[in-house]
Amino acid sequence: MSDIQSVRRAFDILKAVSSNAGGASLTEIAARVELPKSTVSRMLSTLAGVGAVERMSEREGFRIGNELIAIASNVTYPRTLSAIAKPFLQQLSQTSGETATLCMPDGDLAHYVDQVNSSRVLQVHNWVGQKLPVHACSDGKLYLANWSDDEVERYVRRPLQRFTRSTLTTPTAVRKEIRNIRRKGYAWTNGEFDADIVGVSAPIRDELGQVVASICLFGAAFRWPGEMKAGRLIDMTSETADKISSRMRVAHSSRTTTALASPMPALHPSKSDSKSV
Secondary structure, three states: OOOHHHHHHHHHHHHHHOOOOOOEEEHHHHHHOOOOOHHHHHHHHHHHOOOEEEEEEEEOOEEEEEEHHHHOOOOHHHHHHHHHHHHHHHHHHHHHHOOOEHHHEEEEEEEEEEOOOOOOOOOOOOOOEEEEEHHHOHHHHHHHOOOOOHHHHHOOOOOOOOOOOOOOOOOOHHHHHHHHHHHOOOOOEEOOOOOOOEEEEEEOOOOOEEEEEEEEEEEHHHOOOHHHOOOHHHHHHHHHHHHHHHHHHHHHHHHHHHOOOOOOOOOOOOOOOOOOO
């Protein structure tokens, strides 16, 4: 086998491993790359030896290793987060049958940086690249709930744009929603920016517990249950966000150790250090 062929096969195997956030078995990987299991097994052993992959268990198989995460963490934070979150978003979308997005705070806006569409015939809008006011979407409301009370007050005292009949446009309504999010740990959207979309967002947290990003699972309002009956979808979204948080903390730890870290993005619109959790 030529060196170039070996590199290509190793890269294909890494892509196969990363395609399943819950871990990919030897059989699954071999089928995806269309190589004999014996060949894939030898290459996985080599990749594991340098930390590019790691074996989780006989049942769960392999996942991307910490050394590869550390290498990826040396690029910009949004790219690192997107790379780590992608397989988790894919798994969430596949399991739920709905669309999943990755979002990051951008001052007073929620910036959508990645999306995995569902396999349904009726597709929702592609939100990648869009920035929405934080009061008008579930991801943004998560960020608001992580701001200090002073920061929240400065935001709600300005005119809040209305997009649909459900948009929160009064200080009282926003404050009440923030209290609910802090209590529940997730944010529900019920057509606040787009009247035809319902969904749930869950926070991605850093090692200090601060919200640095979020994921949202959403779909057409006519096929989604109400919040009180959406326990399974809420749990799946929250569990996925927790898994991404855990993997991001590994990457951040590696950056700190090597002193090559890019700074975390600023979550708050002001420099206030007071927090109300």
